[in-house]
Amino acid sequence: MCGIVGLFLKKEALRPQLGNMLTDMLITMTDRGPDSAGIAIYGDEAEGLKMTVQSDTPQTEFDGLDGALEAALGRKVTMKVVDTHAVLTIPDDAEDDARAFMKARGLRVMGVGSAMEIFKEIGLPKDVAARFGIRQMSGSHGIGHTRMATESAVTTMGAHPFSTGDDQCLVHNGSLSNHNQMRRVLTQKGFAPQTQNDTEVAACYISSRLAEGANLGEALEGTLDDLDGFFTFVVGTKNGFGVVRDPIACKPAVMAETEDYVAFGSEYRALANLPGIEAARVWEPEPATVYFWER
Amino acid sequence: MQTIDLATTPLRELNAALQAQAATTNQTEWLIENPKGAHAIAVGLDAPIEVTVNGPTGYYCAGMNKQATVHVKGSAGPGVAENMMSGTVVIDGDASQYAGATGHGGLLVIKGNASSRCGISMKGIDIVVYGNIGHMSAFMAQTGNLVVLGDAGANLGDSLYEARLFVRGSVKSLGSDCVEKEMRPEHIAILKDLLERSGADAKPEDFKRYGSARTLYNFHVDHAGEY
Amino acid sequence: MEKTPHTLPRESYTFSSAVNAEIRRAAATGIYDIRGAGTKRHLPHFDDLLFLGASMSRYPLEGYREKCDTSVTLGTRFAKKPIELKIPITIAGMSFGALSAPAKEALGRGATMAGTSTTTGDGGMTDEERGHSEKLVYQYLPSRYGMNPDDLRRADAIEVVIGQGAKPGGGGMLLGQKITQRVADMRNLPVGIDQRSACRHPDWTGPDDLEIKILELREITNWEKPIYIKVGGSRPYYDTALAVKAGADVVVLDGMQGGTAATQDVFIENVGLPTLACIRPAVQALQDLGMHRKVQLVVSGGIRSGADVAKALALGADAVSIGTAALIAIGELDPKWGAEYAALGTTADAYDDWHEGRDPAGITTQDPELMKRVDPEEAGRRLRNYLAVMTLETQTIARACGHNHVHNLEPEDLVALTMEAAAMAQVPLAGTNWIPGKTGL
Incomplete structure (x- = not known):
């Protein structure tokens, strides 16, 4: 149960602003996830x-x-x-x-x-962001997460984002109901999750599908068939980021796109202070639909 | 006109001021600046005042409204006008999930699109959406009218009771126990009135009506698959 | 010639007469068995715990003379107006619709005389119950039947119902017989149809959304009312922790012995956690968050006596809630209607077709003739008496353990008679210092 933010810059000149923008977005989602926070930044290669x-x-x-x-x-x-x-x-x-x-x-x-660097710790988002100096970081895109732990422990390793493949990361809002079974399947395939967190199972699932030759779109499509429960996933790769919601889609999600960026937030509050948001195209991602942006 | 800036005024002060207005108030017009997606703006009102929110709102704007007119000049987050009893709520932009959920009365007008579960469990509210509505809208809707000028998403009116659904565009799919029904003169009259009151530019004759087939009203094993 | 001896007729344990009857019933009707009341199977329960009492190492209090306080305040965390109760026993949520109006009135009268609260149910608040309950908790349920802001504001507390012990994770289906005109009007439903209840709230899902819903409820009620979160016993550690994180003032935890107006038998008997097994994980969650006694814990599900109350409190609850027991106190299942129960094909103590609306006792019915059998004043007095007895019993035990307040009962006052109870309640097996999974022999 959590808050998610994501920002994918289309305009090169905004790169130095990435960390600053993401930090503000992350802090607005504190109420949704006061236990821990994390961020994946895709910076200079x-x-x-x-x-x-x-x-x-x-x-x-x-x-x-x-x-x-x-x-x-x-x-x-x-x-x-x-x-x-x-x-x-x-x-x-x-x-x-x-x-x-x-x-x-x-x-x-x-x-x-x-390109990817991941920083995550227990604590309030503003404190976590300050500890790591996220505001000063530049990059092309990034994903952040604030966590309200449900069933697995409040630990550094239990914080999101989860990375189970090079330049891959995943954050999640919701609760999976078949992650134990999927954990056993993935472990047999050689993609064993390291924590008891349901979200890491989803990350491993994506990594396993990519390793099998699927592209990211196909891997995200696969979550709709193979993962049970409630989820909004935001996934980062070296060149882009993707979004998928489960077919019931009752966890919140809102997206905005301008000529400069694509942004994701669990709530509009996360997007409210982005430059040019008044004129942005703002919409809710459809259930069971994969969205993907790549540069 | 009273103006309250949410950038400098706490939410509690805003709602306390609005909730303190009585039917006899002469402070009938209120403007709320800088909502920035904040939650629970203008909730629990119970006076014939006009509140304009200048920007997008978060969850439950105008929740449980009575009497008041709340106008959001922007988009609305989840659960706008949830459990509204009376009054009018107008959203200039899009509305997120659960718009008008469990509303007992009043009129909700959404000039953009509404997302999933619009009018879920509605109990007498009237909802007019200029654009499209998302999946599972009017789930278990009991009474009231849902008017959609655009298209409806999947599973419209699943497990519907006696609410009336009017859709001008396409319906992706009907939910369990929801069927298209004949548009009779009384329905045209209801629709005409709602379109007029909500300022929507559409002809009642262009809509189709959907309602409950009432096959789930009393359990029968032949319908077990529908549950 | 001698007859060959036969074996005695032997009924299968697996295919018992009850099992076979249910198979035949299912085959005949095509619908699962729906009934009222709670689980009927045997479960480890408070009966499996004993208090040690005082002797040489602890000193008891003098009965009736040395004070043993029973008061409890619920909602001290955020609410401006917490609820102060004279006794740590409240009346659980039961709807008008499931119960008759005189029955609801009797509950209000009895609870008010005893200095405690009653709770509405799925169907809204009636003027009768508001009028007769000095302290009334308003349930906020997925169906939102009869939900309106005026009733919200005239309640003394708000209980957001996530689940109940009889059916954690389940919605409901109330068969049509009880949807009379008044019930239908309150719920905006056609008369006589089956009422299907949703299992999730219509406008939020999960604790992160719940936090925002609580904000809205507080904003509408001027931050005065305590907000309770009621969950069915399933994952009490996580559910309690998440209720706290979402901003609850009070957590209500209903074990699987908790009753219901109407639910599938398969749900009642096969889903959930016994009340005994719910309490320690919930208390642990509160302690881990530094919130024990700050966010109050109310436990329900199969509470019958002062001994049960004392045991629940000793395990860490702040109060208990009773439903089925309160109904019995006001006259439900009374053997004096034995002939009528027999006519319904059951017995007084086994009667559970509460959803059918033919309750001879006039309590779980909307039949105008049957409900006349409940005299709200007399029934209210009976409930007051019963609550008084439970309270005296609780005090008797607390004094015997040397406590001047029932909240000072603690797990160390208890031992378990069985290994199951020792493991679930995390108290030692009687005569040993062995807590299964915790300590050595």
């Missing part, structure tokens, strides 16, 4: 892969982490520390080794991608 990791004891864990990883990989690594998160840039082919390295150190990998 790195030379290599960006791996976002999290630690509850960043001062000790991140001290010298880049050097240690460099030594382990035998390759050049850079690191940017942001509060409890660190974004490490690693060579394209080093993801598996780097994941194993992080696992051995007890660090949590939040997401990996050439």
Whole structure:
């Protein structure tokens, strides 16, 4: 049960504004999700892969982490520390080794991608956004989420967005009713969710379908047949973002499009302060209909 | 004209001021600035005042309205005019889900489109939508009239009771126990009156009427699949 | 020649006469069995708990002389006007329509005399029940039958009903017999048709939306009325936590023994959590959020005596609510109508066709002749007496455990007779320090 915001910029000149705009949108959705907040930002493409990791004891864990990883990989690594998160840039082919390295150190990998960075923590959205300096971040598109936990724990790993594939992320408002069964199916296929959260199952489902060769539209279509319960999903990829609501569609969703951007909010309040919103095309996404924007 | 700016006035103060108006008030016109999608604006009113909201509203604008006229110059969020008893609510833009839900009376006019579940469980309210309405509209609607100048989404009038549904455009699909019915002179008269009162430019003769087939009024095993 | 001995006729446990009768009934009618009342199966219940009482290590209070307070205030979190009750026992929501007008009046009279509240039901508020209930909780239900802002404002509290113990997750279907002209007028329905009730509210879904609905209800009632959230026992930890997050003042938790006017038997008997198993997870959720005693917890479903009240309070509830027991107190299921129950093919204590409107006791009916059998004043006095007995019993136990307020009863005052009850109530098996799943032997 939650609030979702999403922003996909069509106008290059707005890129430096992305974090600022998304932060304002996120904070308006605090009432819908006071437990935790998270954001996925698709920023500048790195030379290599960006791996976002999290630690509850960043001062000790991140001290010298880049050097240690460099030594382990035998390759050049850079690191940017942001509060409890660190974004490490690693060579394209080093993801598996780097994941194993992080696992051995007890660090949590939040997401990996050439453009995507993920920041999420327990707490009010305004505090989470401030801790990570989201306002200062630039990028092409981003997705944010405020969480009111239903059945799984209020933890950092239980916060959204969930990333289960490179440059992929997913946020969810609703409650799935067949996620336990789907978790077993996905685990057999090699896409095991790491948490007990129903949303991560949906993220893994999308990743599994993409891995099988489906495009994102097909994967989102698949959620309508294979996932039971109530959902509005907003999904990010390197080049775009997509939206789908379940056929009953009783969780709220509103979208706006101008020449400059496409925006998503659980409520209109999230969109109310966007530039040019008065003249935007504003509509509610239809049930059981996949929407997708790609650059 | 009293003006209240929601950018500087708390919601509680706004509603308390509006709710304090009596039938004999001479402060009949109110303007609300900067709604910005806020929830529960102008709810629980019970006086013949005219409230204009200058911009989009969030959930439950004009909820449980009695007597008042509330005019939203923008779009309305979920549950606009829910459980309205009397009075008039006009939305210049689109309305989100559940518009006019469980309304017992009054007139709700939506000049744009209405989303899903428009008129759900309506109990006497009249709703006129200039544009289209979404799926599951008039679900379990009991009494009152729903007039749609545009198209209706899937499962219109599912499990309908005695509400009358008038649609000028197409209907994607009818819900369980909802059927097209003959448009008789009394229905033309009802429709003509509603179109006039809501300022809608349409001819009653262009509409089709839908209502309950009443096959679910008393359970029978032959209809078990419809539940 | 000697006859060969036969085995005795042996009825199958699996295909018992009751099971076979139901198969034949279903085959004949094509409709599931709909009935009133709560679950009839055996469940672990408060009977499986005992109080330890005081002896050497604890000192008891003197009965009747040393004060043992029973007052409770509901709605202290946000509401400007919390409800103050003299006893921790309230009357649960039961609709006019399901019950006759004299029965509703009797509940109001009895509760008012006892210093507690009554609750409306699915069908709106009648003038009679408002007039006879000093404190009246107004249920806000998915159907919104008879829902209007004037009644909302003349209520003393608002109970947003998400579910009930007899059917968590279910809507309802009240068969046509009881939809008389007055009931139909209140519900905007044609006379005599089946009333189908929705299982979700028409204009919100989920706790994030509920928070906004609560805002609207508070704005319409000047932030005066306590907002209760009623849930059926299913996932009490999460449901309680989410009710708190959505902004509730009070959580009402109804276990599966809770009654109903009319629901599918399959639902009543197979869905939900026993009341005994509901309380500790709900209290845990409140404690985890730092809200125990700040957001009050009212427990219902199968409460019959002061012992049950004391046990519910000891497990962490702030108050209990009674429905079926209150109806019995005002005359429901009375053996004096035995011949008439027999004519309906049942017995006084087994009668559960509350939806058919032929209740000989005149309580679960709209038949004008039958309802004359309820004298609201006399029945009201009976309810007052019964509530007084329950309260005295609760105090008796609390004093014996050394408490000067019934709210000071605690889980450590209890032991369990069975392993099931020990596990569900999270108290030790009698004579041991073993709480299954919690502590070692």
